[in-house]
Amino acid sequence: MLGDAPLRKALDASDNAIVMTNSAKRVVYINQGFTRLFGFQPEEMLGKLLSEVLLGPHSDPALLGSIRSKVSTQGEFHVETMLYSKSGQPRWVSMVINASPEASGGPGGSITVLTDITLTKMHEVLQTKVLEGMVNELPLPDLMALVCREVERIAPEVTASILAVDAQGCLRPLAAPGLPAAVCDALDGLPIGPKVGSCGTAAFRNAPVIVTDITTDPLWTDYRDLFAPTGLRACWSSPISNHQGKPVGTFAFYFREPRSPGALHHRLVEVCLHLCALAIERDSTHRRIHQLASFDTLTGLPNRAMFRSSAERALASLEHEERPGALLFLDLDRFKQINDTQGHAAGDALLCEVAARLTQCLRARDLIGRLSGDEFVLLLSECTTEQAVPMAQRILESIAQPLHINGQVHRPHASLGIAMFPDDGSNIDTLLLHADQAMHQAKSDHRHSLQLFSAEMNRRAQERASLERALQQALAERSLTLHYQPQVLSSSPDTLHGVEALARWHHPTWGMVPPSQFIAIAEEAGLIHTLTLWLLDEACRQLAAWRAAGHPVPCVAINLSGRSFHQPGLAQEIADALKQHGLRPGDVLLEITESVMMDARPVTLANIDTLHRQGFKLSLDDFGTGYSSLSYLHRLPISELKLDMAFVQDLTTSATARALTVSVLSIAHSLGMVVVAEGVETVGQQQWLQAHGCPVMQGYLFGKPLPPEDIEAWLGARSAAHNH
Numbered sequence: 169m170l171g172d173a174p175l176r177k178a179l180d181a182s183d184n185a186i187v188m189t190n191s192a193k194r195v196v197y198i199n200q201g202f203t204r205l206f207g208f209q210p211e212e213m214l215g216k217l218l219s220e221v222l223l224g225p226h227s228d229p230a231l232l233g234s235i236r237s238k239v240s241t242q243g244e245f246h247v248e249t250m251l252y253s254k255s256g257q258p259r260w261v262s263m264v265i266n267a268s269p270e271a272s273g274g275p276g277g278s279i280t281v282l283t284d285i286t287l288t289k290m291h292e293v294l295q296t297k298v299l300e301g302m303v304n305e306l307p308l309p310d311l312m313a314l315v316c317r318e319v320e321r322i323a324p325e326v327t328a329s330i331l332a333v334d335a336q337g338c339l340r341p342l343a344a345p346g347l348p349a350a351v352c353d354a355l356d357g358l359p360i361g362p363k364v365g366s367c368g369t370a371a372f373r374n375a376p377v378i379v380t381d382i383t384t385d386p387l388w389t390d391y392r393d394l395f396a397p398t399g400l401r402a403c404w405s406s407p408i409s410n411h412q413g414k415p416v417g418t419f420a421f422y423f424r425e426p427r428s429p430g431a432l433h434h435r436l437v438e439v440c441l442h443l444c445a446l447a448i449e450r451d452s453t454h455r456r457i458h459q460l461a462s463f464d465t466l467t468g469l470p471n472r473a474m475f476r477s478s479a480e481r482a483l484a485s486l487e488h489e490e491r492p493g494a495l496l497f498l499d500l501d502r503f504k505q506i507n508d509t510q511g512h513a514a515g516d517a518l519l520c521e522v523a524a525r526l527t528q529c530l531r532a533r534d535l536i537g538r539l540s541g542d543e544f545v546l547l548l549s550e551c552t553t554e555q556a557v558p559m560a561q562r563i564l565e566s567i568a569q570p571l572h573i574n575g576q577v578h579r580p581h582a583s584l585g586i587a588m589f590p591d592d593g594s595n596i597d598t599l600l601l602h603a604d605q606a607m608h609q610a611k612s613d614h615r616h617s618l619q620l621f622s623a624e625m626n627r628r629a630q631e632r633a634s635l636e637r638a639l640q641q642a643l644a645e646r647s648l649t650l651h652y653q654p655q656v657l658s659s660s661p662d663t664l665h666g667v668e669a670l671a672r673w674h675h676p677t678w679g680m681v682p683p684s685q686f687i688a689i690a691e692e693a694g695l696i697h698t699l700t701l702w703l704l705d706e707a708c709r710q711l712a713a714w715r716a717a718g719h720p721v722p723c724v725a726i727n728l729s730g731r732s733f734h735q736p737g738l739a740q741e742i743a744d745a746l747k748q749h750g751l752r753p754g755d756v757l758l759e760i761t762e763s764v765m766m767d768a769r770p771v772t773l774a775n776i777d778t779l780h781r782q783g784f785k786l787s788l789d790d791f792g793t794g795y796s797s798l799s800y801l802h803r804l805p806i807s808e809l810k811l812d813m814a815f816v817q818d819l820t821t822s823a824t825a826r827a828l829t830v831s832v833l834s835i836a837h838s839l840g841m842v843v844v845a846e847g848v849e850t851v852g853q854q855q856w857l858q859a860h861g862c863p864v865m866q867g868y869l870f871g872k873p874l875p876p877e878d879i880e881a882w883l884g885a886r887s888a889a890h891n892h
């Protein structure tokens with residue numbers, strides 16, 4: 169058979185394995201390529217059935233039947249399958265079998281050509297399985313276990329392990345299905361280093377480490393005893409590197425006898441390292457995305473979404489166990505001030521420190537989160553009201569410990585509201601709402617304090633929310649009105665110094681809503697600047713209309729909120745409003761409070777400066793009730809002081825009120841300012857003020873705040889009296 173020497177030579181030179189069988193399916197010829205691929209010499213094969221030699225534990229059991237039936241019916245067959253070499257090594261082959269009636273074996277024989285596709289197939293199988301696992305969102309340890317099991321299937325002499333290297337440089341077992349759990353536990357957290365077995369050393373060196381005998385290699389001195397019961401004797405570990413070349417894990421092959429890895433092992437590791445790196449990097453990207461989506465980047469605390477979902481689970485288990493819980497809502501006092509005056513870096517440092525202090529106060533079963541800005545929440549599980557209150561007090565005390573920022577000592581304070589589960593709310597949203605309401609109550613009471621939620625608080629909060637919505641609507645519809653209160657000259661009470669514009673709100677259902685109420689809501693709800701702009705426009709329109717109708721109104725005083733001064737365009741907006749109605753800066757008096765005078769924000773100072781340069785006059789409202797720093801009076805362009813009505817109303821009964829009023833009049837006189845006494849109700853007050861040189865008065869004695877048409881009547885009546 170194949171006596172032709174050149175042909176035989178050509179067949180032997182082929183990389184493919186070639187086998188011929190006779191009609192009895194017995195091997196009659198193998199080329200040298202067969203011997204190279206499977207390790208069998210011709211004498212070991214001739215006369216044998218191919219299947220009895222090459223099939224092994226993982227070969228397809230139905231393969232033989234398929235080959236026989238296809239070859240006899242179609243004359244040929246092609247299949248990719250796993251066969252085994254003489255030494256038991258698996259070989260993936262592409263097998264092409266042709267029926268050969270003319271072959272030397274006689275009719276019924278066959279010629280089989282086998283091509284080694286082990287590498288391609290290994291790659292394909294592993295890659296398909298790992299990618300499928302990734303698509304199905306298999307957890308990283310499961311994915312890595314799948315790699316280990318697949319490797320152990322292909323190379324049964326191997327026990328595989330995959331360890332991660334964490335950010336601190338410690339080993340973290342991901343998958344090692346063939347290693348005892350005790351070994352994995354011992355490896356968990358082990359720092360990598362120059363003599364830490366094969367894996368710790370490979371990660372440390374960022375290079376493969378081959379230890380052919382664990383029992384003698386010095387790298388294994390500290391780990392020999394740990395591995396002795398496993399019976400493993402050799403270990404080859406390769407670092408798994410990320411795209412920057414940094415080791416993020418190790419991939420190791422253990423053998424039961426002292427040895428080096430073979431060619432197949434090298435091929436397997438080559439394929440697996442790439443897939444493991446992909447899976448580990450993808451997992452860390454996933455974790456990073458989860459971190460960013462669930463945790464606050466500044467403090468590292470869970471964010472609102474994360475806190476909500478953890479709290480929902482915690483409440484469900486409290487409900488199941490019929491246990492109480494407490495939701496604490498904490499907001500720092502005057503945080504904005506620190507941010508504005510010391511800068512954002514100082515604000516950030518404060519928030520981080522508060523987060524750390526709060527975390528220290530927690531028990532293992534409690535939850536914490538940062539909702540936004542300076543708002544933090546805590547869910548205390550298995551906590552009664554009696555336990556929650558002292559705990560909240562401890563938290564406030566811990567926060568108030570001195571803290572150094574930018575070389576300055578701060579004592580951060582907070583206001584805290586508590587809502588109890590299940591009494592004040594059975595779900596997280598209600599608890600958050602109610603604890604927030606309680607916190608606001610604590611803040612408006614006297615700050616630095618805590619407050620338990622109550623039903624009354626909830627009623628007030630609902631009422632306030634309705635008022636806020638209605639005010640928003642009223643502003644949008646411009647359905648607020650202005651009343652004007654006369655300010656008269658002391659020397660001639662029938663002569664107007666000016667009028668003060670005061671906002672009025674008549675609600676269709678609630679009737680008149682007091683300004684003290686809706687102005688405060690506008691301030692808190694961020695609506696005050698809208699209200700101020702409307703007021704400016706309306707007051708200017710009215711003044712221009714009066715003048716056009718021949719009513720001698722010298723000027724209109726307008727209340728400006730401190731918050732409006734935080735708007736960079738305020739000065740321009742005021743100038744525009746006047747221009748639109750053909751007025752000059754001297755036609756309005758801008759009433760500011762002492763809080764504006766004390767506000768050192770650059771934007772406030774810039775607005776004041778621009779207004780002054782444009783010729784506007786500022787009037788300081790409620791003088792005497794606040795800090796009344798005289799140095800500010802001197803520095804800022806104030807042309808008028810409004811003496812608070814609390815002094816005026818005590819004039820006839822209190823010597824202190826009289827003494828203070830005399831001082832105010834004297835200061836104003838020396839600084840060239842006009843004083844307007846507010847709230848003059850009696851002739852006695854009028855006479856005293858007149859006698860002590862107060863130039864302008866305002867109060868019910870001369871006229872209440874009146875609608876525009878009544879001001880015209882007021883003026884008409886005075887002018888008629890004057891003419892008589």
Ligand SMILES: Nc1nc2c(ncn2[C@@H]2O[C@H](COP(=O)(O)O[C@H]3[C@@H](O)[C@H](n4cnc5c(=O)[nH]c(N)nc54)O[C@@H]3COP(=O)(O)O)[C@@H](O)[C@H]2O)c(=O)[nH]1
Pocket residue numbers: 653668669670671672682683684687703727728729789790810813846847848849866867868869873
């Ligand atoms: N930022 C804005 N604040 C405004 C505006 N409109 C009003 N306000 C402020 O609301 C507070 C309450 O105002 P109101 O109820 O209108 O009270 C004013 C007068 O009615 C009252 N007054 C005047 N004379 C007397 C008096 O003889 N007796 C007495 N018991 N009360 C009197 O004083 C208020 C005027 O205060 P002031 O502004 O300090 O001159 C009040 O703080 C308003 O400023 C607005 O549009 N924007």
